[in-house]
Amino acid sequence: MAQILLTLSYDGTQFAGFQVQKNARTVQATVQDAIEQIFGERYPVVGCSRTDAGVHARDYKLTFFTDSGILCDRIPAALNAKLPYDVSVLGASVVPDDFHVRHDVYEKEYEYAICNTPYRDPFSRHTAYHFRQSLDEQLLARAAAHFVGKHDFRAFMASGSDVADTVRTVRSTSVERRGDWVYIRIAADGFLYNMVRIFVGTLLSCAQGKYSADSIPAIISSLDRKNAGATAPACGLYLNRVTYLPQKGDTHDR
């Protein structure tokens, strides 16, 4: 028996998120179907994160156990032959049996892509958020920097979530402009429900002058969702990178 770690990339547009749901197309069920076709058995797969409907991933990690002797080198091409074109397996490796792909996450980084043009771009309508008004990336970066640190981020959690511990540690934020594109990145030990999208919505409100860039600490400490900005659309959001501590993430070929 070996635990296999897969790295996936997927376009979330036509998925109702990662996690299996009745009567909905999900990444988890889609990958389980492909695994079943290749391995001849339906293995339960565990994912590193729930992602919402429409959210994308460039570096999604999931695991499953198998006693099949298939070589890891062969797994990506074999699964990709069975998977639809909006999800792709980029790598496979063996990880220790006690590795847990969600509990052992050290850090996740999300990226939010904004197409900042006066008129919308037909090519990124599902893969970026179109924001018409010219964005000042310096101002966005200044506002974003206030999120760094260990805080109770309850003001940045969608209502309806029943998580008990709302303290998270944001390790870094960055804002980068490349031509007409603006990329907002945030890395943390974990995220609350819709936290990144509310973070981005709040930054965009700062850009529009609704809040000052330096009002973020007061919004955080208010612990009140009503004080933060709107939830930015799912289409701009990417799970960009998931990291594990070296002793946990150690993999070996077979």
Add this chain to the structure above:
Amino acid sequence: MAQILLTLSYDGTQFAGFQVQKNARTVQATVQDAIEQIFGERYPVVGCSRTDAGVHARDYKLTFFTDSGILCDRIPAALNAKLPYDVSVLGASVVPDDFHVRHDVYEKEYEYAICNTPYRDPFSRHTAYHFRQSLDEQLLARAAAHFVGKHDFRAFMASGSDVADTVRTVRSTSVERRGDWVYIRIAADGFLYNMVRIFVGTLLSCAQGKYSADSIPAIISSLDRKNAGATAPACGLYLNRVTYLPQKGDTHDR
């Protein structure tokens, strides 16, 4: 009466090409519908080029005549409010009445986008061609350079086309790699049916070692379609730029 020139960008994935066809969704009919909604009349529009089903455009030019007094500044936003998300108007200007958007083209540039990764990229499945085998962009550039000049390009025309004059002048070609992406560009005074896609297919055959990079002149002078490579898929192809001679393309605001 004034002639209006529009610049469009469109994702060709869900269009059966530019030109109006019965029972098919086309860019021409889609734009005419939007114009009718804004101007209250159905004006015939003339396009700079036929593009095939699935082919994209970043700089498509079309014209129509109107006696409406609407300001050009207002036209893009007004039309975009009526257009579906896979086509966008980027600009509008008034051009002289005797300007012809197709006959007066000085040069068109096409770009072909290749995602050159071992495993497919879910985000570019409709907007680039996935080519697994690592491409040598130097070799592609060397092969591409042989196309420059005034030649009879009959060997690079899809069968079934009944164009009488198959001589075209290719002004420049280039191949650029940016990370995992390879971009092949070709600019000419005009193109035969499927010429760019056969050009790209032939370059890819060179990359695979089926032809040498220096066999292109012999393929051109054979005048025989059978000697050229396969037709590369439409999804990677972009009409990238259309230019007019200054006296023709002169525009004025109103």
